[in-house]
Amino acid sequence: MSAPADPRAAVQRIADFYETLSPAALADLGAFYTDDARFKDPFNEVQGVPAIRGIFEHMYANLQAPRFVVTQRMVDGDQCFLVWEFRFRFRRFDTATEQVVRGGSHLRLAADGRISEHRDYWDAAEELYEKLPLVGALMRWLKRRANG
Template structure:
């Protein structure tokens, strides 16, 4: 059992707070701050990637900055039970390709699993890449929108 810090907060809660502040303030220059916040073998998954390890996670975040500008994560809500948290977020960005003149927004939820020391053991993102990303692409978008309309219940 881990002793609670003097202020009554537990290590998991403190770690969650640190990680969420990190995400909300993430820039290419702060990317190395991930080192003290996630486990060496962290599992990161989103609609485009499924990797293990801190280095692989950092590579994905670095690619995001390579491919996008005006990146911002906004934490919209957090529910925590023990060592798991669900985080509702908005991700705002401008893709450098695919009509990057207009900002895009993706809204989703991250399932975070925390180690007893408060570091992130798993970060699993859930969001609708079909309507929030693929449907906005110049060539693929019309096809995705057509298929979605065909699948809608009348």
């Protein structure tokens, strides 16, 4: 696979898209992902723009004010790694506190600069489960036991 003509510009465009993502912008996913793009995170593994759109639609349906903040980016040929913070509030549980999940995305770019592979890395136990009532108390207890 050859690198996009200007991979840094492609990555900047992608980072800007994610930082301004909104429910209305989901209609534009095809401009950022190839038709057969693969997406994987700790909860999902899908292929194709409609399936990727479904993940984001689910995010907007279940969280308040979700948004991404890209804090770092590394580009090497047709690959990049974005370091990000995902900020949101729960629709249930503690609806007032802004939550922050820190993670990263490894992206492989097609020759046209769109994403052909997207793999998110983040610790679901530390970054999400520990913030939930009941489950969080159990996860913190297990962590203490494992580290004790």
